[in-house]
Amino acid sequence: xxxxxxxxxxxxxxxxxxxxxxxxxxxxxxxxxxxxxxxxxxxxxxxxxxxxxxxxxxxxxxxxxxxxxxxxxxxxxxxxxxxxxxxxxxxxxxxxxxxxxxxxxxxxxxxxxxxxxxxxxxxxxxxxxxxxxxxxxxxxxxxxxxxxxxxxxxxxxxxxxxxxxxxxxxxxxxxxxxxxxxxxxxxxxxxxxxxxxxxxxxxxxxxxxxxxxxxxxxxxxxxxxxxxxxxxxxxxxxxxxxxxxxxxxxxxxxxxxxxxxxxxxxxxxxxxxxxxxxxxxxxxxxxxxxxxxxxxxxxxxxxxxxxxxxxxxxxxxxxxxxxxxxxxxxxxxxxxxxxxxxxxxxxxxxxxxxxxxxxxxxxxxxxxxxxxxxxxxxxxxxxxxxxxxxxxxxxxxxxxxxxx
Amino acid sequence: xxxxxxxxxxxxxxxxxxxxxxxxxxxxxxxxxxxxxxxxxxxxxxxxxxxxxxxxxxxxxxxxxxxxxxxxxxxxxxxxxxxxxxxxxxxxxxxxxxxxxxxxxxxxxxxxxxxxxxxxxxxxxxxxxxxxxxxxxxxxxxxxxxxxxxxxxxxxxxxxxxxxxxxxxxxxxxxxxxxxxxxxxxxxxxxxxxxxxxxxxxxxxxxxxxxxxxxxxxxxxxxxxxxxxxxxxxxxxxxxxxxxxxxxxxxxxxxxxxxxxxxxxxxxxxxxxxxxxxxxxxxxxxxxxxxxxxxxxxxxxxxxxxxxxxxxxxxxxxxxxxxxxxxxxxxxxxxxxxxxxxxxxxxxxxxxxxxxxxxxxxxxxxxxxxxxxxxxxxxxxxxxxxxxxxxxxxxxxxxxxxxx
Numbered sequence: 135x136x137x138x139x140x141x142x143x144x145x146x147x148x149x150x151x152x153x154x155x156x157x158x159x160x161x162x163x164x165x166x167x168x169x170x171x172x173x174x175x176x177x178x179x180x181x182x183x184x185x186x187x188x189x190x191x192x193x194x195x196x197x198x199x200x201x202x203x204x205x206x207x208x209x210x211x212x213x214x215x216x217x218x219x220x221x222x223x224x225x226x227x228x229x230x231x232x233x234x235x236x237x238x239x240x241x242x243x244x245x246x247x248x249x250x251x252x253x254x255x256x257x258x259x260x261x262x263x264x265x266x267x268x269x270x271x272x273x274x275x276x277x278x279x280x281x282x283x284x285x286x287x288x289x290x291x292x293x294x295x296x297x298x299x300x301x302x303x304x305x306x307x308x309x310x311x312x313x314x315x316x317x318x319x320x321x322x323x324x325x326x327x328x329x330x331x332x333x334x335x336x337x338x339x340x341x342x343x344x345x346x347x348x349x350x351x352x353x354x355x356x357x358x359x360x361x362x363x364x365x366x367x368x369x370x371x372x373x374x375x376x377x378x379x380x381x382x383x384x385x386x387x388x389x390x391x392x393x394x395x396x397x398x399x400x401x402x403x404x405x406x407x408x409x410x411x412x413x414x415x416x417x418x419x420x421x422x423x424x425x426x427x428x429x430x431x432x433x434x435x436x437x438x439x440x441x442x443x444x445x446x447x448x449x450x451x452x453x454x455x456x457x458x459x460x461x462x463x464x465x466x467x468x469x470x471x472x473x474x475x476x477x478x479x480x481x482x483x484x485x486x487x488x489x490x491x492x493x494x495x496x497x498x499x500x501x502x503x504x505x506x507x508x509x510x511x512x513x514x515x516x517x518x519x520x521x522x523x524x525x526x527x528x529x530x531x532x533x534x535x536x537x538x
Numbered sequence: 539x540x541x542x543x544x545x546x547x548x549x550x551x552x553x554x555x556x557x558x559x560x561x562x563x564x565x566x567x568x569x570x571x572x573x574x575x576x577x578x579x580x581x582x583x584x585x586x587x588x589x590x591x592x593x594x595x596x597x598x599x600x601x602x603x604x605x606x607x608x609x610x611x612x613x614x615x616x617x618x619x620x621x622x623x624x625x626x627x628x629x630x631x632x633x634x635x636x637x638x639x640x641x642x643x644x645x646x647x648x649x650x651x652x653x654x655x656x657x658x659x660x661x662x663x664x665x666x667x668x669x670x671x672x673x674x675x676x677x678x679x680x681x682x683x684x685x686x687x688x689x690x691x692x693x694x695x696x697x698x699x700x701x702x703x704x705x706x707x708x709x710x711x712x713x714x715x716x717x718x719x720x721x722x723x724x725x726x727x728x729x730x731x732x733x734x735x736x737x738x739x740x741x742x743x744x745x746x747x748x749x750x751x752x753x754x755x756x757x758x759x760x761x762x763x764x765x766x767x768x769x770x771x772x773x774x775x776x777x778x779x780x781x782x783x784x785x786x787x788x789x790x791x792x793x794x795x796x797x798x799x800x801x802x803x804x805x806x807x808x809x810x811x812x813x814x815x816x817x818x819x820x821x822x823x824x825x826x827x828x829x830x831x832x833x834x835x836x837x838x839x840x841x842x843x844x845x846x847x848x849x850x851x852x853x854x855x856x857x858x859x860x861x862x863x864x865x866x867x868x869x870x871x872x873x874x875x876x877x878x879x880x881x882x883x884x885x886x887x888x889x890x891x892x893x894x895x896x897x898x899x900x901x902x903x904x905x906x907x908x909x910x911x912x913x914x915x916x917x918x919x920x921x922x923x924x925x926x927x928x929x930x931x932x933x934x935x936x937x938x939x940x941x942x
Contacts, residue, residue, distance in 0.1 A: 142648060180599065381816075382819065384817065403549065
């Protein structure tokens with residue numbers, strides 16, 4: 135590594151690793167179907183009423199630093215959203231506005247994780263969780279989501295691991311992603327209650343990344359950690375990117391609703407972290423406030439987008455099911471599909487080889503499951519219109535047929 | 539600290555510490571003159587042509603994630619700016635767009651600093667430098683800017699300290715702020731050349747925060763580190779906030795122009811850090827690109843703002859010079875004034891006590907020098923119009939007279 139810090143090795147993102155290959159193809163005039171980035175705003179323009187609020191904030195010269203913890207209007211809008219959706223009564227002090235959930239993850243791991251500390255993470259995980267834990271000096275303790283139970287969590291297994299682990303290391307938090315990226319799982323209320331009981335018994339902090347909490351379909355019902363974890367310390371992560379279809383705003387937030395000492399310490403420290411970097415983008419904060427406050431426009435926008443996503447995901451799953459080398463758990467949230475792939479049958483040594491070979495020969499860019507901690511799988515972003523998605527999966531299926 | 543990480547103690551910002559006092563006064567109807575936050579966009583609206591470009595990007599639905607290292611348009615605009623201003627020929631790979639210089643500081647210290655590593659910082663320093671070094675596990679090695687030499691750097695003294703320090707610890711970089719916050723100093727070309735020679739001799743990386751590089755006045759001439767450090771590894775930090783009067787955009791960037799191995803490793807690693815957090819705010823990047831590309835509009839805007847700042851700073855210095863308990867080095871860049879204050883004569887135990895007492899009795903909020911590592915001083919932000927600035931300093935002077 136030479137001059138770089140030891141810890142800097144954790145700053146890597148497998149989701150972008152094939153971009154160089156893709157760019158080389160594009161430079162030669164090849165057109166790639168990209169199903170590797172989970173960016174709804176590419177396919178569904180950010181709702182007009184939110185863009186109008188953004189423009190209004192700029193016209194009103196709201197282009198200076200804001201309150202370090204977020205503009206009052208946005209903090210109030212977040213309080214309103216959680217009251218409406220989850221019956222949660224928040225205080226201003228519970229909320230810190232961040233530059234996307236990415237910054238929230240950085241602040242959280244820096245605020246909590248020391249060298250040798252452990253964070254319980256389930257795999258397949260959202261790729262960004264891992265670098266931030268490593269950069270803070272800690273390490274992830276990986277458990278599996280259960281593929282044969284719809285990628286759900288086995289609470290008894292979690293309990294056994296916690297009992298074993300807690301004597302060897304400090305467990306700083308259990309990280310949940312609900313709805314899940316990359317599997318599309320929505321955790322059941324019963325599973326969440328089991329996890330909460332366990333956290334309560336072992337005095338563990340729960341962190342729930344709920345950035346897709348309104349993108350649920352196929353009959354799923356979403357439960358926020360806030361609805362079941364009252365009285366025990368927990369953190370909710372959310373933001374503009376997915377539900378408000380505004381990835382490019384880079385506005386996220388942390389919520390720490392508890393009044394226990396740990397929650398109080400943590401929310402004050404997150405505010406300190408916010409203060410150190412001055413503020414998030416100013417006009418985008420006002421735009422997101424309107425995004426939340428204008429309930430009628432938001433309902434219309436999110437209903438349209440989720441219906442479309444449900445349709446596209448189910449269409450893609452049907453096509454993938456025609457491929458006998460893949461087996462797919464049907465997603466019920468977010469917009470990713472995470473099929474298992476029979477590499478042996480297809481004579482591939484790894485999912486990476488599969489993904490690279492597909493990109494080079496068929497100009498379809500997807501992501502390897504090993505990038506999410508679960509080899510032998512691929513992640514497909516099911517956001518493009520059905521013509522494009524259909525074309526991409528047809529190429530993928532043909533690729534597998536030929537390879538056989 | 540309880541459950542929080544050991545390192546999280548470094549996440550504090552003395553610039554915001556009196557906000558609670560200020561808010562309490564405001565709740566009772568008191569009106570405070572705030573000279574504590576260096577935010578030009580509060581007093582000079584962000585130029586219209588930049589806001590128009592921002593609005594245009596939003597209308598064109600550029601509200602999705604961007605390239606992780608920054609949109610091509612902005613990267614090209616940065617290359618153009620450095621070619622025009624400093625004759626520097628940059629490659630795309632030299633540049634990473636960040637969420638303000640704050641994020642650049644985080645990335646830089648995370649990429650470079652391990653436990654026990656040292657970073658040479660001059661005091662008074664910009665407050666944010668310190669937390670990011672501490673959070674990365676390292677510590678600052680503090681040297682003084684020389685107040686009696688116009689807050690310049692004594693290169694011989696620096697050399698003596700480097701020779702001593704380098705046998706005890708790894709010196710990861712020397713951090714310069716030019717023009718300086720909080721002193722308003724513009725380093726001379728000769729001083730910079732001396733520092734470059736020294737860095738060359740001892741194989742040290744130079745980092746120059748040049749966020750105020752167009753805000754120079756009172757006859758000063760600014761030299762970028764890039765103009766004198768060719769061939770030796772260095773990093774430039776800059777962004778939208780000050781020169782483009784757009785603090786609320788939260789767009790900064792790092793430039794690593796070198797082709798040596800260290801520079802190459804570092805620029806690749808900064809790109810990795812950018813990739814982990816996906817991207818900076820999207821439409822603001824396009825706005826800043828126009829901010830740089832439209833040279834005619836920019837010249838007009840920056841000339842107006844710098845003339846006004848020069849006028850306000852000099853006006854404030856004249857008023858401060860009437861106060862015999864203060865002594866002030868006249869600034870030549872940025873928009874801060876950093877007077878020394880005779881605490882003993884005024885019967886104050888500390889600059890903190892002085893600043894708090896001024897706020898409570900005169901409703902003027904400034905910042906204590908000890909927050910910048912240099913006790914016995916105060917920092918005054920000289921951005922408000924002269925009526926307000928004059929009123930504030932009149933109150934400050936009266937406060938000192940009464941206290942005597």
